[in-house]
Amino acid sequence: MSSAVHISLNVLNLDESVDFYRRFFGEPAKLKADYAKFIAGEPEIHLALQPGGGASKLRSLSHLGIRVDTPDKVRYWKGVLTQRGLATKDEKREACCYALQEKFWVTDPDGNRWEIYTVLEDIEEMAEGTTTCCEQVGDSAASCCAQ
DSSP: OOOOEEEEESOOOHHHHHHHHHHHHSSSSSOOOEEEEEEETTTTEEEEEESSSSTTTTOOOEEEEOOSHHHHHHHHHHHHHTTOOOOOOEEEEEETTTTTEEEEEEEOTTSSSSEEEEEEOSSOOTTTOOOOOOSOOTTSSEEEEOO
8 A cells, every 4th residue: 555645524414424425435444423434445545434523623624644654654744744844643542433553643733633553454443432533633632532
């Protein structure tokens, strides 16, 4: 697998959004009651959808990401971006988006969050007390996913 762009969107109505993106990209690779993930082959895009908490809390963009092959590549990217002067926020191994991931975050000047990550394994159930993914926003968040 080569690097791929990952996009996660908060949505008002997951069912309606799944219907739209099913038409756009085909069947979801992962579909849960509170989460959907589509993987398009050409161009390679990983699109995740999750409920956004209502219109008053909706931010159409949850976060952006780059999925890499291995934890070594996550560390490589972290080193490169740190060397370029970007502040990074480590998360290391986290259960997020129905997968065990190794990752870190950077945030652009407008608050758009980017994750550089690799999936270590898919998981069927989220541990009690965890969120689907990245519901907390900003540098003050203790973690992408609740512990």
